[in-house]
Every structure is written in structure tokens, then in C-alpha cells.
Amino acid sequence: MEEMKDIVLQYVIDEYLEDPDEEITYETPLISGGIVDSFSMVSLKRFLENKYKISIPDEDASPEAFDSVNKIVSLVNRFLNK
Amino acid sequence: MAYSEKVRQMFQGTLQGMQNDGLFKQERFIHSSQAADIEVEFPTGASLKKVINMCANNYLGLSSHPDVVKAAHEGLDTRGYGMSSVRFICGTQDIHKELERKITEFLGTEDTILFPSCMDANAGVFEAILGSEDVMISDRLVHASIIDGMRLCSAMHDTFKHSDMAHLESKLQLHSDKRLKMVITDGVFSMDGDTAKLDEMVALCEKYDAMLFVDDSHSSGFIGRTGRGTHEHCGVIGKIDIITTTFGKALGGASGGCVSGRKELVEMCRQKARPYLFSNTIAPVVVAGVLRVLDILSLSIERRDKLEKNTEFWRKGLLDAGFVLKEGNTPIVPVMLFNAKLSQDFSRDLFEEGIYAVGFFFPVVPQGQARIRTQISAGHDMHHLEKALNAFIKVGKKYDILGKTKKEIVDMYGM
Numbered sequence: 001m002e003e004m005k006d007i008v009l010q011y012v013i014d015e016y017l018e019d020p021d022e023e024i025t026y027e028t029p030l031i032s033g034g035i036v037d038s039f040s041m042v043s044l045k046r047f048l049e050n051k052y053k054i055s056i057p058d059e060d061a062s063p064e065a066f067d068s069v070n071k072i073v074s075l076v077n078r079f080l081n082k
Numbered sequence: 083m084a085y086s087e088k089v090r091q092m093f094q095g096t097l098q099g100m101q102n103d104g105l106f107k108q109e110r111f112i113h114s115s116q117a118a119d120i121e122v123e124f125p126t127g128a129s130l131k132k133v134i135n136m137c138a139n140n141y142l143g144l145s146s147h148p149d150v151v152k153a154a155h156e157g158l159d160t161r162g163y164g165m166s167s168v169r170f171i172c173g174t175q176d177i178h179k180e181l182e183r184k185i186t187e188f189l190g191t192e193d194t195i196l197f198p199s200c201m202d203a204n205a206g207v208f209e210a211i212l213g214s215e216d217v218m219i220s221d222r223l224v225h226a227s228i229i230d231g232m233r234l235c236s237a238m239h240d241t242f243k244h245s246d247m248a249h250l251e252s253k254l255q256l257h258s259d260k261r262l263k264m265v266i267t268d269g270v271f272s273m274d275g276d277t278a279k280l281d282e283m284v285a286l287c288e289k290y291d292a293m294l295f296v297d298d299s300h301s302s303g304f305i306g307r308t309g310r311g312t313h314e315h316c317g318v319i320g321k322i323d324i325i326t327t328t329f330g331k332a333l334g335g336a337s338g339g340c341v342s343g344r345k346e347l348v349e350m351c352r353q354k355a356r357p358y359l360f361s362n363t364i365a366p367v368v369v370a371g372v373l374r375v376l377d378i379l380s381l382s383i384e385r386r387d388k389l390e391k392n393t394e395f396w397r398k399g400l401l402d403a404g405f406v407l408k409e410g411n412t413p414i415v416p417v418m419l420f421n422a423k424l425s426q427d428f429s430r431d432l433f434e435e436g437i438y439a440v441g442f443f444f445p446v447v448p449q450g451q452a453r454i455r456t457q458i459s460a461g462h463d464m465h466h467l468e469k470a471l472n473a474f475i476k477v478g479k480k481y482d483i484l485g486k487t488k489k490e491i492v493d494m495y496g497m
Contacts (some may be wrong), residue, residue: 018243034449039220039232039239046256 004052004076009069011047016040026070031063041066045081048072089462090204104423105443116145116335118461122445134466135455136439138335141304142385145335149378152369154336157370165363169196170352173363177361181369184376185340189302189310189327190319193348196369198361200299200328200339201227206355207295207326207341212264217257220266221245223274225297228266237264244271247282254290261324263292269312269325270300273447273455275414277305280316293323293347299339300414303332304460309379309386323347331370334375338364385460389413391456392467399471404485405478413458417474418451421495425452428477435473450497 005026008036012024015035030036036044045061048054056079100106110124116138121130144469159175167173182194196205204227208218216237220228222245232239236365240257242250246249250265257263267278275476280296287294298311306314309332313322324343329336351358379386393413400407406418419425425441432454434438443452478484483491 039229039240040222042238042240043253043256062086 005069005073008048008072008076009052011044012036012069015043015047026073027068029067029078030069031067036066038063044072046074052080053077104325104426112436116140116465118143118459118463120438122433124299124433131433131436133370133433133436133438134462134470135459136437136470138457138459139300139331140335140459140461141208141332141389141457142379143459144332144375144378144385147375147378150334150374151204153374154367154371158367161366161370163367164365166272167363168359168361169363170359171322175363175366175369177369177373181373182340182488184373185342187226188376188379189325189342190313191322191325191342192220192345194342195355195358196353196364197339197341197355197358198364199330199337200297201230202357202361203326203339203341203355204228204297205234206231206357207324207351208232208237208264209356210351210354211324211347212237212262214238215260216262216264217260218259218264218266219250219253219292221268221271221278223271224266224268225272225299228268228297232266237262245276247279247286247317251286251290254286254292258290263290264295264323265292266295266298267297269296269298270305270412270414272300273413273416273442273453274408275300275410275416275455276408277301277312277410277412280312280318280322284316284318284321288324294321295324295326296322297326299326299328299331300412302327303375303379304386304389305412308383328374329372334368334371336368336371338368338372389458389460392460393416393464395464395470396456396458396467399467400474403471403475403478404489405474405483406486406488408453415456415458416453417456418453418488419483419495420450420452420492420497422452424491424495425454428454428481431480432473434474435476437470437473439470450492 038058046057049056091491110122112120112122113130113209114121118135120133120135122133123130161175161177182196185194208231212235214236218232218237219240219242221244222241240253242253242339265283270277283294301311303309311321324341326341327339329338334454341348397415408416417430420440422443425443429439429441439454439456
């Protein structure tokens with residue numbers, strides 16, 4: 001679980017942060033905080049699907065479900081356990 | 083009445099909030115034609131003030147050029163004021179086709195279709211060409227009109243970090259399973275004034291079998307040795323699949339735009355692009371003016387060369403004075419202030435000094451990236467630029483930002 005959190009956190013840092021001084025946590029709002037825009041969510045969804053061999057239907061890939069690392073991990077676990 | 087007092091008060095409160103935050107945009111009324119020297123009424127009701135315009139997209143100074151105005155008059159006399167039709171019903175004149183041919187020749191493409199604006203071109207082009215099996219991969223700083231156009235298209239959207247070619251390549255790999263891939267960028271980025279790496283992007287698109295789309299609105303007419311655009315500057319004429327551009331900036335400054343590129347893609351727009359199908363044809367007077375602009379540009383590159391020299395002087399003057407600028411070598415020179423209110427106060431003070439330059443802030447630019455965007459023109463003479471530079475230095479001293487770093491300015495004024 002912790003490992004997945006860190007993998008997702010690192011992906012978000014590498015993929016979306018423009019300012020190297022910016023810091024985020026597992027709880028930082030990503031979509032509502034303006035770090036990840038709705039277009040850029042696509043690559044995060046595809047990364048999770050490839051990495052964890054799951055398929056996240058579009059209706060589950062809502063901005064709310066992707067709004068923090070913790071929420072993303074919960075979402076991935078929901079599909080891993082199916 | 084549906085527009086109740088409660089609803090009215092809600093909107094009044096929102097607008098008042100913008101005013102309280104110093105973020106309310108106000109139009110300034112210009113009582114002269116567009117040029118380096120203009121007469122402005124600001125605030126509304128104030129007596130006219132003569133100022134130097136440092137924020138027009140009039141890069142080549144052709145907006146009020148006597149030959150262009152004369153050609154527009156001739157167009158008005160010979161082809162009338164309006165067409166009262168979309169293109170495909172009864173809105174296509176001989177001069178519309180002539181302009182499409184001349185733009186194709188100027189840009190070095192296969193075919194061109196006119197749109198009422200480049201905003202309309204960008205709104206229609208993606209939906210006309212791509213579908214749900216495809217992907218659009220855009221630079222994160224593309225113009226708002228491209229973002230709106232992508233939203234109207236059913237293809238998957240993804241982005242890459244601004245001008246980061248390694249990141250773009252990773253996205254091309256990620257989406258290799260898609261039927262069609264289109265990489266999307268501005269040629270010159272309108273808010274930062276930097277230039278896309280089109281040579282590297284062409285190579286990546288060839289490697290990964292992707293199409294390349296470039297909005298060259300802030301380039302056409304003056305970027306590249308003969309002003310053809312960013313593709314000329316980068317040595318890739320003939321290798322861009324779609325170029326959109328505007329006639330509302332360097333190419334006369336009136337209105338209108340186009341999609342130019344591969345023959346089949348242009349034809350797809352002619353058959354399917356909704357802003358083309360459901361909006362009026364470009365007025366004959368504008369078409370006649372743009373045709374004359376292209377004639378002027380084919381005869382001489384003097385204006386483009388003057389613009390380049392003016393830009394060098396302006397950029398160096400601001401840097402020597404100690405302003406923080408965005409790096410670049412185009413006539414878009416952003417003076418970074420970071421704080422939205424500071425950008426508005428700075429702009430107001432410049433106006434008092436006889437300089438017209440507007441402050442930009444979120445959402446036009448990212449949060450904490452407020453700036454005065456200056457734009458240089460071939461219509462500027464040295465005395466204009468010297469006066470403007472002195473005014474910038476005077477106002478810069480007032481706010482104590484000369485020689486200060488980004489961090490120091492942010493510490494003083496906040497993001």
C-alpha cells in the first residue's frame with residue numbers, strides 16, 4: 001500500500017510539477033488545486049492501468065476520484081480487488 | 083421575470099468582487115486608427131490622451147498602412163460590404179479563392195481554407211479531422227482557442243510539458259496504440275514569446291507516425307528569414323501537416339484566419355468544420371486588404387527586418403535596466419511582475435507616463451505569473467521605444483523592482 005502511494009506520488013511529481021521547489025503530499029488536492037488539469041488526467045489514468053494491469057472505466061475516472069494521491073490509491077485498490 | 087433581483091445581485095456581487103481584487107478588466111477606447119501613436123479615452127469620459135501603443139499585435143505596422151486601406155476601399159467598391167451567406171451557399175467570391183491560393187503559396191503548404199477567425203479555425207479543425215479512436219497531444223501552454231477546439235473533439239486529449247521533447251516522446255510512446263496521433267503546439271507562444279522546437283517535433287512525429295499541428299498566429303508574416311513563420315525559422319517548410327493562423331495580427335490586423343496544410347485535411351474542414359459551415363464568410367473588404375498585405379510582404383522583407391532590430395533594442399534595454407523577462411527572441415517581450423494587482427497598478431502608471439501596455443494575470447496566464455506583455459512593431463521608431471523604456475524604468479523604480487529577482491519581487495508583493 002505504502003509502495004503504491006509513493007509510486008503514484010512520484011509519478012505526479014515527475015509528470016505535473018513545473019516548479020522544482022513545489023512540494024506535495026498524499027493529501028494535496030491535485031485537480032481542484034490546479035496541479036493536474038482535466039486533459040492531463042488522461043496520462044495518469046493510462047499510467048495506472050498499465051502499471052497495475054487494471055481497467056478504470058471513464059465514469060469512475062472522475063476529477064473527484066483523482067483529486068489526491070490517497071484517493072487515487074483507493075480507486076486503484078478498488079479495481080485491483082475486483 | 084426570470085432575471086430576478088436576486089439573480090442580478092448575485093452577478094453584481096461577483097463583478098464587485100473582481101473590482102475589489104483589482105482584477106476587473108476595463109476597455110480603453112481608442113479614438114484613432116491602430117498605430118504606434120494612438121489617442122485613448124481612459125477612464126471612460128476622460129479627455130483624450132496621446133500614448134504609445136506597446137501592446138498591439140500589429141507586428142508589421144500594416145494595420146493602417148495606406149496601401150492596405152486603399153486596397154480595402156477597392157474591395158468595398160468592387161465586391162460590396164457583405165455576402166450575407168456562409169461560404170458553401172453563396173458566400174464564396176473569386177477573391178476568397180484567390181486569398182486561399184496566395185496563403186497556400188506563402189506558407190508553402192498544399193491547400194488552405196479561410197475561417198472567420200483563427201479562433202474559429204481552431205474550434206473546428208480537430209473535430210473535423212479526428213475521432214474517438216485518436217489522440218491529441220498538446221503542449222501545456224497552447225492558446226485558449228486550441229483548448230476549446232480540443233474540448234469539442236471526441237479524440238483522447240493528453241499534454242506534454244512546455245517545449246519538453248523528452249516528455250513529448252514519452253507521450254507518443256504511451257499512446258502508440260491509437261489510430262491517429264496529432265501533436266499540437268503554438269509556433270510562437272502568445273504569452274511567453276518563445277518559439278516551438280518544430281525541427282525536433284517534426285523528427286519525433288516522423289519517428290512515431292504522428293501528424294503535427296502548429297498555430298502560427300503570432301509568427302505569420304515576420305518569423306523566419308522571409309516571414310513565412312515558425313516552420314521557416316526551424317527549416318521545416320512543407321513538413322507541418324496543419325498550420326492555423328490569423329489575419330488579425332501581423333497580416334493586416336482586421337480579422338479572419340485559416341487552416342492550411344495537407345490537401346485532404348483541408349478538404350475535411352471544408353466538409354465538416356462547424357465554424358466554417360455555420361458562420362459567415364470573411365467580408366470582401368477584409369479579403370482585399372489581406373491580399374494587398376501578402377503583395378507587400380512578397381516585395382520586401384524590410385518591415386520584418388526593422389521589427390527584428392526594434393525587438394533586439396527593446397529586450398536589451400529592459401534587461402539592462404534590471405527587469406525580469408521571459409527568455410525569447412520574438413517581438414513578444416513579457417515583463418514579469420508575478421503579482422496580479424502589481425501588474426494592474428504598473429499598467430495604470432505606465433499609462434500616466436504615456437505608454438499603453440496591459441497587465442495579464444490568471445486565468446490568461448498561470449497563477450503567480452502576472453506580467454506586462456509588451457509587443458514590438460515595425461511601426462515603432464526609435465523615439466517611441468526610447469520613451470517607452472524611460473517610462474518603464476521610472477515606474478519600475480517606483481515599485482522598487484529593478485535588479486530584483488523573482489523571489490525578491492514575490493517576497494515584496496506576493497504571488
